Amino acid sequence: AQKITQTQPGMFVQEKEAVTLDCTYDTSDQSYGLFWYKQPSSGEMIFLIYQGSYDEQNATEGRYSLNFQKARKSANLVISASQLGDSAMYFCAMTYRVSSGSARQLTFGSGTQLTVLP
Amino acid sequence: KAGVTQTPRYLIKTRGQQVTLSCSPISGHRSVSWYQQTPGQGLQFLFEYFSETQRNKGNFPGRFSGRQFSNSRSEMNVSTLELGDSALYLCASSLAAGLEQYFGPGTRLTVT
Numbered sequence: 428a429q430k431i432t433q434t435q436p437g438m439f440v441q442e443k444e445a446v447t448l449d450c451t452y453d454t455s456d457q458s459y460g461l462f463w464y465k466q467p468s469s470g471e472m473i474f475l476i477y478q479g480s481y482d483e484q485n486a487t488e489g490r491y492s493l494n495f496q497k498a499r500k501s502a503n504l505v506i507s508a509s510q511l512g513d514s515a516m517y518f519c520a521m522t523y524r525v526s527s528g529s530a531r532q533l534t535f536g537s538g539t540q541l542t543v544l545p
Numbered sequence: 546k547a548g549v550t551q552t553p554r555y556l557i558k559t560r561g562q563q564v565t566l567s568c569s570p571i572s573g574h575r576s577v578s579w580y581q582q583t584p585g586q587g588l589q590f591l592f593e594y595f596s597e598t599q600r601n602k603g604n605f606p607g608r609f610s611g612r613q614f615s616n617s618r619s620e621m622n623v624s625t626l627e628l629g630d631s632a633l634y635l636c637a638s639s640l641a642a643g644l645e646q647y648f649g650p651g652t653r654l655t656v657t
Contacts, residue, residue: 460643460644460645462645462646464648469650470633470635470650470651470653471648471649471650471651472635472637472648473648474645474646474647474648477645518588522642522643531601531642531643532590532593532601532603533578533590533637533646534590535587535588537587538587
């Protein structure tokens with residue numbers, strides 16, 4: 428079964444410091460995609476970063492980087508220089524092939540609530 | 546480029562009623578997915594449409610249905626509403642399956 432696990436329900440970080448949000452996944456697919464989304468209290472899901480299973484280099488997008496360790500099946504999100512506006516719920520997600528067709532389904536972890544302290 | 550739009554943003558319905566939610570994807574995106582988000586169950590996949598065809602469906606009862614139009618706009622319908630259907634319903638669009646999905650602001654449905 429395809430599964431995403433986020434073991435940190437809540438995290439605190441001091442403003443301007445870096446923080447790592449953990450994500451592990453389980454899949455039997457060789458081809459999959461890993462995503463991180465941010466959900467502020469307003470509710471909208473904001474796409475942050477993507478890592479393909481065949482990508483050899485870790486993805487980076489501005490202050491966000493994805494620490495991809497394929498053998499460990501982990502895809503941790505690193506936020507550098509945290510800002511107050513980073514306070515939100517963060518979701519790790521994975522797409523995987525549904526049966527033998529071309530459809531792919533996105534499955535989410537339970538999320539980590541990040542609070543940035545001034 | 547305009548983002549994903551969802552209407553209405555908020556909705557209050559009574560048990561037994563039905564509701565239709567609308568989603569307009571980003572221009573050029575042909576894949577539209579729907580998700581239900583509740584505090585207890587988290588984010589759960591409802592269904593995905595591509596070129597007017599439902600390609601994938603999550604584990605929800607038949608009361609939940611959807612469709613996609615030729616302009617890629619999508620609607621989802623929930624019939625015979627139950628209290629447990631109270632949730633944030635999120636729509637997401639992408640260029641193709643497996644690529645990053647861009648979400649709309651959601652429709653917050655309250656069933657009383």
